[in-house]
Amino acid sequence: QKAVGRYNQLLYLRRPLKQSFMLTLSLVLLLAVLFAAWAAFQWAQRLLEPIRELARGTRAVARGEYGERLAVSRLDDLGMLLQSFNEMTERLAEAREAAEASQRLVERQRAYLETLLENLSSGVVSLDPQGRLRTLNRAAAQILGVRAPERLIGRDIETLRRGNDTFALFIDQLAAQLHGADEECHIQLALQGKEGRKIVMCHGVRLPTGGQVIVFDDVTALIQAQRDAAWAEVARRLAHEIKNPLTPIQLSAERLRRKLLGKLGAEEARILDRATQTIVAQVEAMKSMVNAFGEYARQPRGEVGMVDVNQLVRDVAELYRANAAGARLELDLAPELPKVRADADRLRQVLHNLFNNALEALGERGDGWVRVVTRGSADGEAVEVEVSDNGPGIPEEMLERLFEPYVTSKSRGTGLGLAIVKKIVEEHGGTVWAENRPEGGARLVIRLPAAR
Ligand SMILES: Nc1ncnc2c1ncn2[C@@H]1O[C@H](COP(=O)(O)OP(=O)(O)OP(=O)(O)O)[C@@H](O)[C@H]1O
Ligand SMILES: [Mg+2]
Structure with a gap:
């Protein structure tokens, strides 16, 4: 009876019991699944970390x-991979550093070479194997009168030769030599x-x-100076030997x-008179020529003082006014002209x-x-004196050698006048040049450094 009662009790509780077991089991299962998922996620995270x-x-x-x-963070295969990666980037960084250092070195060398070239007083021109212009330094541009050297860089020699300026002339004359087999x-x-x-x-x-x-x-x-020195020497000797x-x-x-x-007949006396007069007159002419030569060869004495060029021009012009044989003398003197340090007599x-x-x-x-x-130059560094006339102008073929001794178109000229002018002007650190005016007549300009 007791057992039947117990059985009936249990039978009665069977359903709720079953339900509660089911619930507990499901809960445990759910928890187990959740834990597994979490563990898997954690594990994947650990695996992914090094890859990230x-x-x-x-x-x-x-x-x-x-x-x-x-x-x-780990010592397995992935850890090794990271380690290797770090070593690789380290080496790359070193290699890059070295490359940059050598690049900087090359840059520095290039800049040094460029400064050297730019400041060289000699002209330097270089051509690449294809005959294109690669370098043209400042001195080269100056000697050859090239205005914008950049525009010539990269042009080939044939194009450069076809120009009509000094540079083209230079390249043209060089081209023949350059194509030769000589080293x-x-x-x-x-x-x-x-x-x-x-x-x-040129040295190529x-x-x-x-x-x-x-x-x-x-x-x-240099060549002009050598020629001048040779002439001065000739002049000195000639003056000495002839005088x-x-x-x-x-x-x-x-x-x-x-x-x-008094002792000769009329005819002979006339001949003697004429002959001796010719001798005396010619000797006189020779003396003045020799004196001019001596003047040319004279060493500067160095009585240098402050000279007012305007005053000097006025003085000299005054002397000529009287016997200028009908020619008008015009002076156009700049006010406040700087003085020059010079030997006034010279x-x-x-x-x-x-x-x-x-x-x-x-x-x-x-x-x-x-x-x-x-006139004073624009920068105030020099004084210019220009003497021009409206005569026939300087014969074209003489222009180039005008300032050399013995260059004359006059039957009784020594050709020393302008040689002396040049010598004196150069002794004073100046320059002189001559040109024909487009309207006719000659223009001679001397330029002397202004005194400070
Ligand atoms: N103002 C000028 N106009 C035209 N020709 C000139 C002028 N000045 C110089 N010349 C030319 O230059 C030449 C050289 O002149 P330079 O003074 O040296 O010698 P010169 O005058 O011939 O001789 P010298 O001076 O002994 O009389 C002259 O013979 C002349 O042909
Ligand atoms: Mg003269």
């Missing part, structure tokens, strides 16, 4: 940042530019990498005349020679004029 780290590192490398270090060439070129003739000494070298370098110097002044016998010749002729004139000689030439060129013309203009 690697991806971050790769992105940094792609951006060019080699300084990034990846955190190595090196030394040549002297004469270039006719806007500022007169230039003598250029073929580069081992192909192409050529040409180094050149403007030796015009000594001239006086005895003159005296002897006069003595012959005095002694014999400068006066310069003006005399220029006035003489101008007046001689005008001859007997009625409407002739000589104009003297003085």
Whole structure:
């Protein structure tokens, strides 16, 4: 009975019991599943972490940042991978550093070379193996009168040759030499530019990498100075050798005349008279020539003082006003002209020679004029004196050698006048040049450094 009661009780509780067991079991199962999912997630996270780290590192490398270090948190295969990645970026960073250092070195060398080239007083021109212009330094541009050197860089030699300026002339004359088989060439070129003739000494070298370098110097002044020195020496000797016998010749002729004139017949006396007069006159002419030579060869004495060029011009002009044979003398003197440090006597000689030439060129013309203009240069560094006239102008073929001794178009000229002018002006650190005015007549300009 008791057992049946218990059974019935249990039977009665069966359903709720079953339900409660089911619930508990489901709950446990759910918890187990949740835990498994969480564990799996955690595990995946741990696995993914180094890969994410690697991806971050790769992105940094792609951006060019080699300084990034990846955190190595484990010692397995993935940890090793991160370690290797770190080593790789470290080496890359080192390699890049080295490359940058050598790049900087190359840049520095290049800049140094460029400064060197730019400040060299010699001209340097280089051509690449294809014959294109690669370098043209400042001195080269200056010697060759190139205005914008940049615009010529990269042009080929054939194009450069076709231009019509000094540079084209230079390349043209060089081209023949450059195509020769020689490794090196030394040549002297004469270039006719806007500022007169230039003598250029060139050394060309073929580069081992192909192409050529040409180094050149403007030796015009040097050659001119050598020529001037040679002339001065000739002048000194001539003056010395010729002057000594001239006086005895003159005296002897006069003595012959005095002694014999009274003793000869009329016809002979006339011949003797004419002959001795010719001798005396010619000897006189020779003496003045020799004196001019002596003047040319004279060493500067150095009585240097502050000279007012305007005053000097006025003084000299005053002397000529009286005997200018109909030519008008016009002065256009700049007020407040700086003074120059000079030997006044020597400068006066310069003006005399220029006035003489101008007046001689005008001859007997009625409407002739000589104009003297003085002016200070724009920068205040120099004083210019310009003597111009409206005569026939300087013969074209003489312009180039005008300032050399013995260059004359006059039957009784020594050709020393302008040589002396040049010598004196250069002794004073100045320059002189001559040109024909487009309207006719000559213009001579001297430029002297202003005194400070
Ligand atoms: N103003 C000028 N107009 C035209 N020709 C000139 C002028 N000045 C110089 N010349 C030319 O230059 C030449 C050289 O002049 P330079 O003074 O050196 O010698 P010169 O005058 O011939 O000789 P010297 O001076 O001994 O009389 C002259 O013969 C002349 O042909
Ligand atoms: Mg003269």
